[in-house]
């Protein structure tokens with residue numbers, strides 16, 4: 500039985516309808532724990548508005564009641580920023596499903612923030628275009644969440660991150676006003692750029708309700724190969740050669756041996772290439788014409804002694820891509836990991852991975868380390884299982900190492916609540932103070948996502 504609606508719930512129900520204000524603990528549960536199971540908190544209630552106007556009205560009512568809001572899209576975020584921490588209202592964007600026809604003249608589309616990446620990708624493809632950003636959580640992660648986290652994924656080597664795909668946003672500010680433009684003009688120098696401000700803001704400055712997206716051509720022909728290399732240093736060495744000789748290079752995903760063993764066991768299959776390699780690259784090219792010859796040529800030329808598996812049909816391609824797509828799932832299947840998504844300059848990548856292994860061996864000898872990532876951006880997803888009480892010391896040591904190497908303590912997942920205390924070491928007190936000023940100017944009462952990004 501749900502409790503009788505309190506004043507706030509009644510006021511919100513008058514806007515979105517009773518069915519979309521969830522006060523019952525069973526109904527709220529799915530919104531209260533993050534994808535990893537590491538972050539959890541009770542929500543005062545969950546509200547699911549279906550339009551920008553409804554979001555604006557919900558925000559105004561919450562502000563009147565002094566009820567802080569956690570914006571939530573697909574709840575696939577990995578840094579604890581999408582779930583409540585202290586009895587906040589969870590504002591789910593999943594009913595913001597506007598889907599305008601693809602504008603083939605501009606190569607853009609306007610969509611609601613709650614549509615998933617997969618839905619928008621399929622919509623774009625129906626008009627011969629494609630969504631530039633792709634990653635394994637595509638069936639749940641939303642466009643709004645991807646903008647709010649400046650998501651990356653596998654195609655950044657070719658098309659950059661989500662920030663670069665945003666031609667316009669519509670958003671609701673903490674005072675309930677609706678701002679932004681969805682005109683998508685490629686050129687406009689008319690003051691501060693709202694899409695840039697909100698990309699990567701992790702739900703702390705505004706609630707994004709709709710996005711004007713730049714699309715890319717849909718390259719229907721793909722060539723995919725898994726290459727076994729001696730070491731991560733070798734992988735870094737071949738990267739510029741692949742970049743130069745493969746004009747249609749679409750992704751260069753890194754899988755370290757521990758991740759390969761884990762995902763193969765999870766999928767119940769043998770490693771398709773040399774199982775004793777020191778690093779694996781999943782390389783994909785995509786083009787209008789078949790890029791297979793180019794890829795095979797590049798492999799023969801730049802990795803002549805390596806064992807590789809080249810997909811010659813869609814079934815084999817799916818098998819190879821499944822190896823990369825299922826690593827995160829395979830890790831979570833074993834336990835709740837300490838996740839550190841970091842990036843360093845490429846010339847420091849191999850040494851950083853080696854140093855991380857030493858750190859884990861020293862601070863948590865019984866823990867298991869699983870590393871994979873996006874090679875071209877020097878992005879390592881460091882997953883430590885069974886970190887136990889060493890979790891904080893491990894985080895300290897790894898993030899300090901990354902900062903010392905000139906890297907980023909978050910490459911694509913964001914700061915969330917997981918890394919707030921390390922942000923000052925990365926950005927310095929002057930920049931933290933600047934960010935606080937912006938936050939205070941836009942959200943003086945800390946209505947949006949308290950505790951996230953700036954603790």
Ligand SMILES: Cc1cc2nc3c(=O)[nH]c(=O)nc-3n(C[C@H](O)[C@H](O)[C@H](O)COP(=O)(O)OP(=O)(O)OC[C@H]3O[C@@H](n4cnc5c(N)ncnc54)[C@H](O)[C@@H]3O)c2cc1C
Pocket residue numbers: 534569570571572573574575576577580581592612633634635636639640641642643644645646647648649650651652653701702703705706707708827828911912948951
């Ligand atoms: C299996 C798996 C693989 C992944 N792979 C990648 C990867 O390769 N690259 C990558 O970048 N990420 C990856 N992620 C992380 C995650 O999918 C992304 O961060 C994604 O962009 C989050 O989208 P979401 O809709 O789930 O957002 P949520 O998890 O719901 O929210 C994430 C953040 O965005 C805010 N937010 C959500 N919607 C809005 C909105 N409309 N307005 C304002 N703020 C909002 C939330 O408050 C929170 O701070 C992966 C996750 C999983 C589970």
